[in-house]
Amino acid sequence: xxxxxxxxxxxxxxxxxxxxxxxxxxxxxxxxxxxxxxxxxxxxxxxxxxxxxxxxxxxxxxxxxxxxxxxxxxxxxxxxxxxxxxxxxxxxxxxxxxxxxxxxxxxxx
Numbered sequence: 001x002x003x004x005x006x007x008x009x010x011x012x013x014x015x016x017x018x019x020x021x022x023x024x025x026x027x028x029x030x031x032x033x034x035x036x037x038x039x040x041x042x043x044x045x046x047x048x049x050x051x052x053x054x055x056x057x058x059x060x061x062x063x064x065x066x067x068x069x070x071x072x073x074x075x076x077x078x079x080x081x082x083x084x085x086x087x088x089x090x091x092x093x094x095x096x097x098x099x100x101x102x103x104x105x106x107x108x109x
Contacts, residue, residue: 021029
């Protein structure tokens with residue numbers, strides 16, 4: 001077999017004229033396919049990592065926003081309680097004032 005001819009390729013074999021690749025050629029082709037698949041997976045992994053990083057940043061922002069909203073809710077609930085107390089005081093004062101006015105008007109006649 002001459003040195004310039006690939007291994008496992010024999011011109012006397014019937015497969016030679018059909019263009020059947022040699023074992024070495026098939027292994028090289030398989031290695032090339034696996035290499036391309038590995039490169040594609042590496043690109044997909046990098047893309048997924050970037051998306052995960054973005055999602056984590058959004059999650060952190062959302063958590064901070066939730067904490068601020070909870071603090072605001074507590075602040076508003078406190079203000080609401082104060083308003084309710086003032087309203088109750090105003091109603092009781094108005095009720096007492098109305099009773100006084102009723103008795104005052106009753107005796108003025």
